[in-house]
Amino acid sequence: MTRAIKVRHLLAALVAATALAPPTVRADAVPAADWTxxxxxxxxxxxxxxxxxxxxxxxxxxxxxxxxxxxxxxxxxxxxxxxxxxxxxxxxxxxxxxxxxxxxxxxxxxxxxxxxxxxxxxxxxxxxxxxxxxxxxxxxxxxxxxxxxxxxxxxxxxxxxxxxxxxxxxxxxxxxxxxxxxxxxxxxxxxxxDVLDARAAGSVATLGDSITDGIGSSPGTDHRWPDRLAERLRALPPRRRLGVLNAGISGNHVLRENVGPSALDRLEDDVLSRAGVRALIVLEGVNDIKDRPGAAHPAALEAAYRNIVVRAHARGVRVIGATITPYRGHRSWTEAGETVRTAVNAVIRDGGLFDAVADFDAVVRDHAQPQRIRSDYDPGDHLHFNDTGMRELARAVDLAALTPRGPRPARHP
Structure with a gap:
C-alpha cells in the first residue's frame, strides 16, 4: 500500500471518528513527512x-x-x-x-x-x-x-x-x-x-530579525515580506507551491542571545524541526552589526552562516542567503558598521556559501545614497520597511531557488 493511500485511509478513519466524537488520533500516528x-x-x-x-x-x-x-x-x-x-x-x-x-x-x-x-x-x-x-x-x-x-x-x-x-x-x-x-x-x-492534505510541496522558513518579523508594516494586514512571499507562492502549481513559516524575532542576533536565543541556537527549534521545511531564507545580521560593530567581524558572521548552511543541508534543506539592507539615518548607524555590512554582503553574494542569494540590499537601497533605503520604502526610522518595501523584498526572492528537489525529507512529529 502506498503512503498516499495510507494517508487517505487514515484521514477517512479520522473523519468517520470525528463525526461521532472529538478527534483522538495522536499527531504521531501520522507520518511526520506528511505534515506541512x-x-x-x-x-x-x-x-x-x-x-x-x-x-x-x-x-x-x-x-x-x-x-x-x-x-x-x-x-x-x-x-x-x-x-x-x-x-x-x-x-x-x-x-x-x-x-x-x-x-x-x-x-x-x-x-x-x-x-x-x-x-x-x-x-x-x-x-x-x-x-x-x-x-x-x-x-x-x-x-x-x-x-x-x-x-x-x-x-x-x-x-x-x-x-x-x-x-x-x-x-x-x-x-x-x-x-x-x-x-x-x-x-x-x-x-x-501544520496541515495535512496540503496542495503544496512543503514549506519555506524565514529566519530573521525585526525586518522579517514585520516591524514597519501595517498591523493587522499581514503585509510582512514573508506574507507577501506566501501570496506569490500560492499562485504557483502545487508541485512548486510552499507554505511560509515566519521565524523572525525583533531584536534577534546571529551570534549571541539578545531577544530570544541567537539564530545559531534556535535553528533547530525554529526551523529544522518544523514540518515539511524544504528551504530556508536567512536575513539576519544587522543587529549584530549595529549593536556591536566592533564585535561583529565579517569572518564571525561568515562562520555562523556556514554553520547554518551545513546543518540545514544535513536535513535536506536548501538555504538562500539574503543580503543585509541599508540603515544609514538610523540612530545606530556608524561608518564602522557600514564597513562590516558591506563586507558581509560581499560574502553573501560571492562567497559561495548559499544555494542561492536574494539581493535585498540591491532592491531597496537608494541608488543615489546606497547606504540608505529608498524613501518610499521607509516607514520613518530608516531601518525597517513599510508595506511597499515589504512587497519589494518578497519580489526579490527567486521562486525557482525555493523549488524542492528530490523526495520530501522526514520530520520528527
Whole structure:
C-alpha cells in the first residue's frame, strides 16, 4: 500500500471518528513527512501569565489543508504549563481584529486523546489532529485556557495584530467575542500550525530579525515580506507551491542571545524541526552589526552562516542567503558598521556559501545614497520597511531557488 493511500485511509478513519466524537488520533500516528507547516511565530521570551483566563490568538495561514495540528510551547517557562482547554476555529469575516468565530467551526483539540494537557518546562507539544478544513490565506482563532498560574508565559512579543483575552473562565468554546474584552499585541503559547492534505510541496522558513518579523508594516494586514512571499507562492502549481513559516524575532542576533536565543541556537527549534521545511531564507545580521560593530567581524558572521548552511543541508534543506539592507539615518548607524555590512554582503553574494542569494540590499537601497533605503520604502526610522518595501523584498526572492528537489525529507512529529 502506498503512503498516499495510507494517508487517505487514515484521514477517512479520522473523519468517520470525528463525526461521532472529538478527534483522538495522536499527531504521531501520522507520518511526520506528511505534515506541512502553514504558520509560525518563533518564541521570543516570557511575559506575565494569564491564570484563569482564556487567550485567543489570531494566526494567518499561508497554505490550506483538511486537518490541522497546533504546536504549543512552554519553551522558556519556569514551571510545567497546564492547559485546561484548547480550541481552533475560523475567524469570522468582517471588521478586522474580531474575536468572533465562524459559526460551526469551533473544534476542541486533544492531547493524546485527553481534553487537557501539561507541557513540561522547556518543551513544545502538539495537539492531536483536528478535523477542520483550513483555507489558504485565512485567519484562524486558536484559544487556550490556562486554569491556574503556571509561571511566566512563553510568547511571541510582536504579533502585529490584536489578540484577545477573556478574563476569568474557560471561553475557548465561545463562537461570539463578547467575553474577549481585553486586547494584547503578542501571541501567547502558540508557536505553529501544520496541515495535512496540503496542495503544496512543503514549506519555506524565514529566519530573521525585526525586518522579517514585520516591524514597519501595517498591523493587522499581514503585509510582512514573508506574507507577501506566501501570496506569490500560492499562485504557483502545487508541485512548486510552499507554505511560509515566519521565524523572525525583533531584536534577534546571529551570534549571541539578545531577544530570544541567537539564530545559531534556535535553528533547530525554529526551523529544522518544523514540518515539511524544504528551504530556508536567512536575513539576519544587522543587529549584530549595529549593536556591536566592533564585535561583529565579517569572518564571525561568515562562520555562523556556514554553520547554518551545513546543518540545514544535513536535513535536506536548501538555504538562500539574503543580503543585509541599508540603515544609514538610523540612530545606530556608524561608518564602522557600514564597513562590516558591506563586507558581509560581499560574502553573501560571492562567497559561495548559499544555494542561492536574494539581493535585498540591491532592491531597496537608494541608488543615489546606497547606504540608505529608498524613501518610499521607509516607514520613518530608516531601518525597517513599510508595506511597499515589504512587497519589494518578497519580489526579490527567486521562486525557482525555493523549488524542492528530490523526495520530501522526514520530520520528527
Amino acid at each position: 507547516g502553514t504558520w509560525e511565530a518563533a518564541p521570543t521570551g516570557t511575559t506575565r501569565a494569564l491564570p484563569g483566563d482564556t487567550v485567543r490568538n489570531v494566526v494567518h495561514t499561508s497554505i490550506g489543508g483538511s486537518v490541522l495540528r497546533v504546536r504549543v510551547t512552554n519553551r522558556f517557562g519556569s514551571a510545567p504549563l497546564r492547559l485546561g482547554s484548547v480550541t481552533v476555529a475560523l475567524q469570522r469575516r468582517g471588521r478586522p481584529g474580531s474575536p468572533r468565530a465562524v459559526p460551526g467551526t469551533v473544534r476542541h483539540a486533544r492531547f493524546g486523546g485527553a481534553p487537557s494537557a501539561t507541557v513540561p518546562t522547556g518543551r513544545d507539544a502538539y495537539t492531536d489532529p483536528v478535523r477542520l478544513r483550513v483555507p489558504a490565506g485565512a485567519n484562524l482563532l486558536v484559544s487556550l485556557h490556562t486554569p491556574d498560574d503556571s509561571g511566566p508565559a512563553t510568547y511571541h512579543r510582536s504579533a502585529l495584530r490584536k489578540n484577545f483575552v477573556a478574563r476569568g473562565g474557560d471561553h475557548t468554546g465561545d463562537e461570539g467575542g463578547g467575553a474577549f474584552r481585553t486586547t494584547v499585541r503578542s501571541s501567547y503559547y502558540v508557536t505553529g500550525i
